[in-house]
Amino acid sequence: MTLSVFNTMGNRKEPFVPLVPGKIRMYVCGVTVYDLCHIGHARANVAFDIIVRYLRYAGYEVTYIRNFTDIDDKIIRKANQEGIPFAEVTKKYIDAFYEDFDRLGLLRPDAEPKATDHIPEIVALTERLVRAGKAYPAGGDVYYSVKGFPGYGKLSGKNVEDLLAGARVDVDERKNDPLDFALWKASKPGEPAWESPWGPGRPGWHIECSAMSMKHLGETFDIHGGGKDLVFPHHENEIAQSEAATGKPFARYWLHNGFVNINNEKMSKSLGNFFTLREVLGKVKPEVLRFFLASSHYRSPIDYTDRSLAEAKAGLDRLYRVKEKVEACREAGAVPSKLPPGEDVAPLRAAAERFAASMDDDFNTAAALGHLFEAIRVLNRLAPEDPAAQREEAGIFLAGYDLLDPPLGVLGLLRMSARDYFRQGAILQPAGGSLTVGAGTPLVTVRPGAAEILGRIEARRAARASKDYSEADRIRKELEAAGVLLEDGKGGTTWKYKE
Numbered sequence: 001m002t003l004s005v006f007n008t009m010g011n012r013k014e015p016f017v018p019l020v021p022g023k024i025r026m027y028v029c030g031v032t033v034y035d036l037c038h039i040g041h042a043r044a045n046v047a048f049d050i051i052v053r054y055l056r057y058a059g060y061e062v063t064y065i066r067n068f069t070d071i072d073d074k075i076i077r078k079a080n081q082e083g084i085p086f087a088e089v090t091k092k093y094i095d096a097f098y099e100d101f102d103r104l105g106l107l108r109p110d111a112e113p114k115a116t117d118h119i120p121e122i123v124a125l126t127e128r129l130v131r132a133g134k135a136y137p138a139g140g141d142v143y144y145s146v147k148g149f150p151g152y153g154k155l156s157g158k159n160v161e162d163l164l165a166g167a168r169v170d171v172d173e174r175k176n177d178p179l180d181f182a183l184w185k186a187s188k189p190g191e192p193a194w195e196s197p198w199g200p201g202r203p204g205w206h207i208e209c210s211a212m213s214m215k216h217l218g219e220t221f222d223i224h225g226g227g228k229d230l231v232f233p234h235h236e237n238e239i240a241q242s243e244a245a246t247g248k249p250f251a252r253y254w255l256h257n258g259f260v261n262i263n264n265e266k267m268s269k270s271l272g273n274f275f276t277l278r279e280v281l282g283k284v285k286p287e288v289l290r291f292f293l294a295s296s297h298y299r300s301p302i303d304y305t306d307r308s309l310a311e312a313k314a315g316l317d318r319l320y321r322v323k324e325k326v327e328a329c330r331e332a333g334a335v336p337s338k339l340p341p342g343e344d345v346a347p348l349r350a351a352a353e354r355f356a357a358s359m360d361d362d363f364n365t366a367a368a369l370g371h372l373f374e375a376i377r378v379l380n381r382l383a384p385e386d387p388a389a390q391r392e393e394a395g396i397f398l399a400g401y402d403l404l405d406p407p408l409g410v411l412g413l414l415r416m417s418a419r420d421y422f423r424q425g426a427i428l429q430p431a432g433g434s435l436t437v438g439a440g441t442p443l444v445t446v447r448p449g450a451a452e453i454l455g456r457i458e459a460r461r462a463a464r465a466s467k468d469y470s471e472a473d474r475i476r477k478e479l480e481a482a483g484v485l486l487e488d489g490k491g492g493t494t495w496k497y498k499e
Contacts, residue, residue: 140186370455
């Protein structure tokens with residue numbers, strides 16, 4: 001199956017064709033380092049980490065760039081509040097970023113540019129836009145002229161006239177138009193500043209990413225990613241200023257991850273349901289959180305609840321119980337052999353291919369997990385009760401596991417030994433604080449968790465789409481036998497546990 005991705009530019013799924021065969025250049029907007037990262041940052045970073053891992057697994061040579069915004073109004077405000085230089089604030093929170101995301105197993109990008117290290121490139125790009133008549137100086141500031149770019153709104157689908165109608169009256173009369181945005185900001189007394197042709201100042205937010213991505217990836221590259229909240233105005237403005245300067249397409253594919261809700265509500269400090277990643281990782285195993293985030297399609301909203309975390313833990317525990325058996329076989333001296341023929345092990349033999357087909361469908365991790373769990377059920381039937389006495393069976397079991405290990409690695413799962421994983425204990429206290437569970441205490445029954453069920457539902461949908469109705473019926477019956485009832489309706493398939 002050919003890789004296809006949902007391109008926000010055009011709002012459609014389309015085949016992915018890199019600019020250079022076999023090579024992918026990818027830029028993802030990183031965090032503004034003025035505070036600890038929150039659970040929404042975890043969603044975005046894990047999503048793109050899995051995408052990069054899969055692209056490399058699929059054989060692409062990927063150059064992956066993720067930036068840090070290290071100069072911004074919020075950073076300056078934080079520095080003033082704490083009475084320290086802004087660079088101390090940014091170093092503190094960059095260090096915290098690494099500490100938190102290393103625990104989640106994120107790969108380090110090929111480069112992690114910071115805005116303050118790219119001031120010459122930012123100034124040069126701004127000068128280029130001024131010379132082209134696409135931007136204009138105004139009292140030490142430099143503004144981009146939105147109306148001078150006919151394609152403005154093509155990413156977000158917004159209409160310039162509608163935006164103008166809804167715009168507030170701008171108090172800054174130096175701007176030619178209320179929609180124009182700052183490329184360069186004149187410094188105020190006491191603020192960090194760099195020299196420029198327009199006087200001392202600092203870059204605007206949008207120009208940073210254009211300058212950094214073009215320096216590291218070129219004027220046109222393959223993939224630009226980020227959260228849905230960045231589509232407008234940040235990514236829209238990146239396109240406008242970049243393409244006005246170069247006359248070339250900026251990024252060819254735009255990928256955006258969905259939001260995290262907390263108990264079906266938008267995460268918000270005002271609602272009291274805002275959680276930093278550090279708070280969450282103080283209560284939940286990092287790999288449980290990663291499994292939970294991988295259990296939904298990256299573009300879909302995901303609901304963070306105590307129940308969903310418990311179900312994620314139950315699913316991950318099942319995987320680690322398999323790894324526990326693998327370790328026992330290896331300790332007994334068994335070595336991988338080969339799988340026997342027959343339909344009984346067909347799902348295991350086909351697992352990697354089915355995993356890849358799901359990931360080729362816009363990185364559908366939910367469906368991919370479903371196929372892996374189906375293979376795990378088959379693999380469990382091959383597990384020897386006494387590996388030392390059943391060397392042949394142990395060798396077959398290890399051969400089956402070796403087929404699943406690389407796809408699980410794409411998802412960043414099973415990174416530690418089973419012994420270490422179970423030694424960590426269970427979820428201590430999920431975000432809502434309603435569960436307090438010690439090591440070895442089961443959180444849920446052995447029924448399949450939501451991640452596994454949704455994956456199987458997606459696999460059934462794919463089977464029905466390809467008119468493999470016997471496979472779709474088999475999945476339904478399999479779930480029913482496990483205590484899960486499916487209901488098909490106009491809005492799709494829903495599920496519930498049997499009473």
